[in-house]
Amino acid sequence: MEELPNNSQSFTALGSQNNASSKRVRVVVSQSKRGCVTCKAHRVKCDEQKPLCRRCLKAGRVCGGYIHEAKSSLLSALQPALKCGFTMDSHAERLSYLAAHVLFLDSRDCHPREGSAWGHVFLQLASQVECVKAAAVAFGAAYESSQINLIGHRPYSTWDYYGSALARLRSDFNNGSVGAESLTLASMVLAYVEILSQHEQNAFTHFLGAVQILTQAEQHRWQVSSAEMLSTIKDALVKINLLIGSYGLSQTPQYMYLDFPRVPTGDDEFCEPELAIDAAMHCLYRSYQFIEEASHLRYTYSNWKEHDSTMCKAQYDAAAECRFVLDGLAALATTLQARYSSATPTPKDLDMLAEIYATRTQLTSALIFVLCAHSPYETAYDEHHDQFQSIISDAAASARLKRRTKPSAFKRFSTRPGIVSPLFIVSIKCRNPSLRAVATALLNEQSREGPADGRILAAIGARLAALEMISSILPSPSAPLAACDIIEGQRVYGYSVSPRFNGESRHAVDVIFQRPNPPLMQGWGHTDYSCQDGWMYWSETIEI
Template identity: 60%
Template sequence: MMEALPNTPQASITNPEPDTAGSESRLSALPLKRSRVVVSQSKRGCVTCKTRRVKCDEQKPLCRRCVQAGRLCSGYNHESKLPVALKPALKIGVAADSGTERLTYLAAHVLSLDNNGRPVQEDGVWGRIFLQLSNQVPCVKAAAAAFGAAYESLVDNAIERSPCSVWRYYGSALTKLQSDINNRTAGPESLALASMILACTEILSQHETNAFAHFLGAVQILTESQHGGQWAPRSSTHILSTVKDELVKFDVLIGSYAISQTPAFMYLESNWQGDAPADDVFDDPELAINAAMLCLHRSYRFVEAAAKLRYTYPSWKEHDPIMFKGQLDAVTQCRSVLDELGAVATRLQAQYSSAMSTLRDAKTLAEVYALRTQLTAAIIYMLCVHSPFQTAYDEHQLLFQSIVTDAAASARLRRRAQTSAFKRFSTRPGIVSSLFIVSMKCRDPPLRALATTLLNEQSREGPTDGHIMAAIGARLAAIETTGNVPSREAPLAACNVPEDRRVHGYGVSPPKLNGEGHRVVEVEFSRPKVPLVKGWGNVDYTDLGNWTFWSETIDI
C-alpha cells in the first residue's frame, strides 16, 4: 500500500469573487468607461505562470496550479536556495514523516537536481518532467521511492547485506506499475518513465538483465501508444516525445555495456531523421551531445545486426556487399560526428581556460570527451565486426590510444567538477565501458595496462563499475599472456599474443560478498574449443557446443 501525500495548505488557484455589497450605488456614481482586467501576479512565481500571466501558488519544487492543470511547470529560475521540501533528502538516513516521501525526494535530488535544487537537465526527462510526474502520478512516485531506497542502501554499502527494505519498495512499485498498465489509469509517458526508473534501480544493484527487461517494457508501452493504443489520461505530445528520445539514449547506455539492442520489430526511432545531423547542431554543445548519442544508437544497432554474420564467413566483405556498404556508411558517419565533437571540445577548452569559466563548462567538456571515447570504441567494433578473428583488433592501436587519451581528459575534468556529496547517477555513457574495451581487446601490454589503471580509478557509471571492469581486464591480460615471456631484444607486443590464447567473450554476475565479507564477482570466460586458425571450415562455431566456457571468482 502506497503512503498518501501529506495534506499541505495550498494557495487558492482561482480568482477570488469580488465583493458585491453596494456595488450598484458605487457603479452608478462612476463614469462609464472601458476597464482593463489586471491579473495579480506573483513576483516569484514559476516561469510557466508568469508567462501565462496568471497567479502562481509558489509551491516548491513544482507549482500545484500547473500540476493540477496538467501543464509542465517550468520551475523557478530565479530560485537560489534549495526547496524546503527537498531538505529531508540531504542527509542519508534522516527520519521523516513518510519514508516514501523522503526516498522520493532523495531520488529527485540524485537523478535530476543540482546542489541548488534546480534541474540539471531542465528540458529533458530527468529535469522538470521527472519532478512533475513523480509528484503527480502514483506509479512514478512509487518507482522513484524504490530508486531512492536502492541508492540509500548503495551509499550505506548495505545493498548486499540488507536488501529487504529496497525490495519492499521495489515490489510495491512493480505492483503499482502493473496495475496501472492493466487498468490504463496512467498515461504511456508516465508508465514508460516508471519503467525506466525501475531499470535504473536494477542498474544500481548491477542486475543488467532485469534492467534491460524494464527498458524493453518501456519500449513496448511507447510502441503501443505510437500505434494508436487507448489510454485513460490524455497524454502530452511534448512529454511523450521527450520520453521516447530519452529511451533512445538509454539504449545507448545499455548497448555500450552489452551491445544488446532493441529487437527490430519494436518501435524505437529517434526524432532525428536523416543520414547526418545539420551542421549548426554542433554550434550548441548540448545539441552536439544529443547528436553523438543518436549516432551511437545507430552504430550499436548496426553492430548487433552485423555480428550475426560473424561466424558465417572468414570475412563477409566479399560475400555481402550490402552489409559492407552499411559498414562503410556507419563508420563514415561516426568519424564525421567524432571530428565535429573534436571541434566542440576545442571551443569548450578555450572557454574553460578563460576567467569566465563555470562548473557547467567543465562538466560539459568532460561529457564531450567521454562521448568521443564511446564513438571511437564504436568505430573499432564496426571495423572488426566482419571478422571472427581477435587479431583483427591489432590493426587499430591508434584508435585505442585515442580512447585512453580522451578518457584521461574526461576523468581529469570530472574530478575538478566534483562538488556534490551525492554520487550522481547518469543515464548518459561515460568512459568506463570504453576503457574496458581497450583493456579487453587491445593486446598491446603498455596501453592495456594504462587503460586498466585508469579503470580502477573510476567509480560507477550506469551499469558499469570501474573497479569490477579493472579486475576483469587485469585477469584477461594475465590469461592471454601466460606463457608468452618476452625476450630482452623483443618486448611482448600485441602480435606476440597468438589467436588461440585470446579470450573471445565474458559474462559477469552481480557482485556478492564472500565468506570474509569482501566483494567478489563470478566471471565466465569463453574461447573456441578448436582455435579458429585450425578449425575454420571444419567446425561450426555458431554451435555453443564447440566453445569452451569456464568460470572464475574475482576479488573486487
C-alpha cells in the same frame, strides 16, 4: 550661570560604552533536538527541513531523515504533493523526495533542459500515479543503499520497495487503469533501480517492457492520458539504450519507430557543446545499429567483405560518420580549451569539456567495433593501435577535468555514457601490453557509471590479460611482449559477470570467460560457432 557638563564623566561613559560594544558577544545556539540523524552524527545544527534537511543537501551528505517522526504527509519544494490520498510512511516519503532530487539534476548538477522527462513530467506523475510513486521510492532506496557509507544508519530494505513497485506496475498494467505514459515512466525508473544495483540484464528487461508499452500506445491499443507527456518520455526512453549498453532498439523491427531523434550533423552542430553531444549520441546509436546487424554475419563467413557488398557500404558509411563526428568534437574541444585558457572557466564549463572528451571515447570505441565487424578473429583489433591510444588520451583528459571540479552534492546519476566502458574495451581488446596496463590503471581509478563499476572491470581486465599472457609465445626470452605474440587460439573472446551480494559487500565477482573450441583457425568450416556447442566456458572468482 548655567553649569557646564562634566566632560570627564562624559568621556568615561563613552569609553565604557565603546568597550562594551567592542567586546565579543558569544551567541548561544540551542542544539536541535529533533534534527535529522545525519546532522546529529556530525554534531551540527539541523534546519529540520522535511523530509530532507537543506544543510545535508548543501554539504553533499545524504540526509538520513528523522527517526522520531510518526506517519505524516511531508511536503517540500521538490517533493510532489500527495494529492490522491496515497498513504505512505515518512521513510518512503523521504525516499521519494530523494529520487526526485537526484533525477531532477543532469550530469552537471543543473536543472534539465525544458521538456525533460525528469523535470515537471516526473514530478507530476509521481504525485498523481501510484505506480510511478512506488517506482520513485524504490529508486530512492537503491540510491541510498549505494551511498550507505555516507550516512549513519542502515536503510530500509531496498528490495522490499522494489518488489512493491514491481507488483504495483504489474497490477496497473493488467487492469489498464493507468495511462501508457505513466506505465512507461515507471518501467524506466525501475530500469534505473537495476542499473544502480548493477543488474544490466534486468535493466534491459524493464527497458523492453517500456518499449512494448509505447508500441501498443502507438498502435492505439492503450489509453494515453497526455500525448505531450508520452512524446517527452519517448525521447528519454530511446537514450536509455546507450546507458544500458545494448542494441535493443535494433534487435526487433517493430520497435524501430522509436528511432533516436534525428540531429543534422553539419559544421554548425559543432559550435555549441550540447548540440555536438546530441549529434554524437545519434551517431553512436546508428553505429550500434550497424554493429548489431553485422553480428548476425559474424560466424557465417571468415570475412563477409567478399560476400556482401551491401554490408560493405553500410560499414563504410558508419565509419565515415564516426570519423566526421569525432573530428567535429576534437575541433570543439580545442576551441573550448583556448577559450578557457584566457578566462577562468566555471565548474559547468569544465564538466562540459570533460563530457565532450568522454563522448569521444564512446565514439572511438564504436568505430573500432565498426571497423572489425567483418571479421570474427580477435587479431583484427591489432590493426587499431591509434584508436586505442586515442581512447586512453581522451579518457585521461576527461578524468583530469572532472578532478578540477567541486564534488557534487549527490553522487551523479546520468543517462549519458562515460569513460569506464571505453577503457574496459581497451583493457580486453587491445593486446599491446603498455596501452593495456595504462587503461587498466585508469579504469581502477574510476567509480561507477550506470551498471559499470570501474574497479570491478579493472580486475576483470587484469585477469583476462594475465590469462592471455600465460599462453603468449615470445620470439626470445629477453624480447618485450607485443600484441602479435598472443596467438589467436589463446585469446579470450568474451565474458559474463555476476556480482556477489551475499555477506558483507561486493568484494568479489564470479566471471565466466569464453573462447572458441576448437579455435577458429582449426574449426572453421565444420564447427558451428553460432551455438554454444562451439565454445568453451570456464568460471573464476575475482577478488576486487
